[in-house]
Amino acid sequence: MGTVQRGRPAAAIDVAFCFMVVGYELTGSALGDVRFGISPLNELVLSLRSWRDPGRYPLHLPWIRRTRPLHEQLDTEVLQALVSPRRWVPDFLTPQPDSPLTRFEDELPRLQRVPASTVRHDLRAAYQGDAGVPAVLRGRQAVQRVVRALEDYWRLCFAPDWPRMRAVLEADVTYRGRQIAQHGLSGMFADLSDRVRMKGDKVEVSSPSGSGWVRRADQGLTLVPTLWTSAACVPVSPAEPPTIIYLARGSATVWESAPPPAPEALAGVLGSHRAALLQRLAAPASSTELAVGLGVTPTAVNQHLRALRAAGLLVAVRHGRSVLYRRSELAEQLLTTARP
CATH class of the missing domain: 1.10.10.10 (Winged helix-like DNA-binding domain superfamily/Winged helix DNA-binding domain)
Structure with a gap:
């Protein structure tokens, strides 16, 4: 493939994304083209926000505590720089997944093919201008260093636990598919998040404040479960591919291992x-x-x-x-x- 697919600016997942009301019109064939996707790279990058503010991710404290000693073996200068003070991350690092079967090995090479102009644009957006972009993320070799840092982070901290994480994400997708079969799209969206609802052929994602937009989802709508957010989120720009990221069902059990007591x-x-x-x-x-x-x-x-x-x-x-x-x-x- 060519360049990485541009999804929502990950910057907004917990901040700007959730302070607007947007709508997707699912008309014609798009009404039947609601799909699910899982992105290992997306999960890896979003987990970096727990480095900056672990208190926001209490469900993941066992994993955070266990993997923190491994940070000494990582390029922490680059990895910490990928998260802005607002906990935003550059858009090109959070690709829209193609399917629930996406592999990290397939996503990482795409980063190396992202145009330099896209990288600069997304860095400026995440850091609110050129002046805020960390020096370590500037220059022609910056992307290559980012790729190496993420690859090491994946190998040491993520890969050993990814089967457990993916199992929760895949189980959520299976559950949502069962909901669609039993209760229709409207019933599935109603259970997705208290910020999501379906009215007629329109899917709305709302938040306490802000303004939004409505666009036709002619190419369908992608739903992405994640372990690293607390609310349903959508792209800031109406030009981005129609996507809703939501907290995966069962996230609270991802690090549990003890069975419940049986009679x-x-x-x-x-x-x-x-x-x-x-x-x-x-x-x-x-x-x-x-x-x-x-x-x-x-x-x-x-x-x-x-x-x-x-x-x-x-x-x-x-x-x-x-x-x-x-x-x-x-x-x-x-x-x-x-x-x-």
Whole structure:
């Protein structure tokens, strides 16, 4: 591919983006072209804001505390410079993802092909003028240094935990797809965020103050779950690709590993792991979601799921590429009986 796709200025994700009201008109074919995307690079870059203000990301404090000693091995001068005092980051570092299957290895090379004029423009926007751009981000070799710094940051701090993070993001996409099938687009948007609603063929993202715009989403609308924001956000410019970034469902569980307590009577019959699985399945979930929540491998979870299904305690339903599991009536009866 050529240059990186320009998405929303990441600068506005927690600040400017959320202080406006914008609308996307989904007419004609666009009404059926609401898609989801996941961007590893986007998550990596947005996580840098936790360096500047970790108190804003209490859910990620276990990860922040564990990875902070690794910063000594990184190009911290560059990485810290990528976040402005307002916690904005340059637009070219947050590409709009093409699909939920986007890989970091595919995104990083795109940065090296971003035109110099685009880099300068986005740096000026993030730092409110040339004077505010840090010296380390100036010059022809700056982008190459940024790429190397991000690659090291990914390798040391992100890659070991990315499967866990991606599992939460993918589980959210699966859940949203199920909502669309069951309740339609309007129902899905209503549950996305309290700042998002669908009125007729228009999707609105609102905030306490500011003004906005309405544009036709002729090429469809991309929804991007993230672990590193607290509200639904959209591009500042109506010329940018239609995108809504929102907090992924289940973000609070991303660093949890302890299973919930299971009734002793049921655990004595099924074993603690299988009893915990039944407890988790109060709502339908995939094996990936369950593995993340219980802190075990998907292989181990699948073994228990097969045993529970063979015993008539689970019902499995395929949804797209995922298989969702729910408790059977027999399982509900067992749980009811086992509860004190």
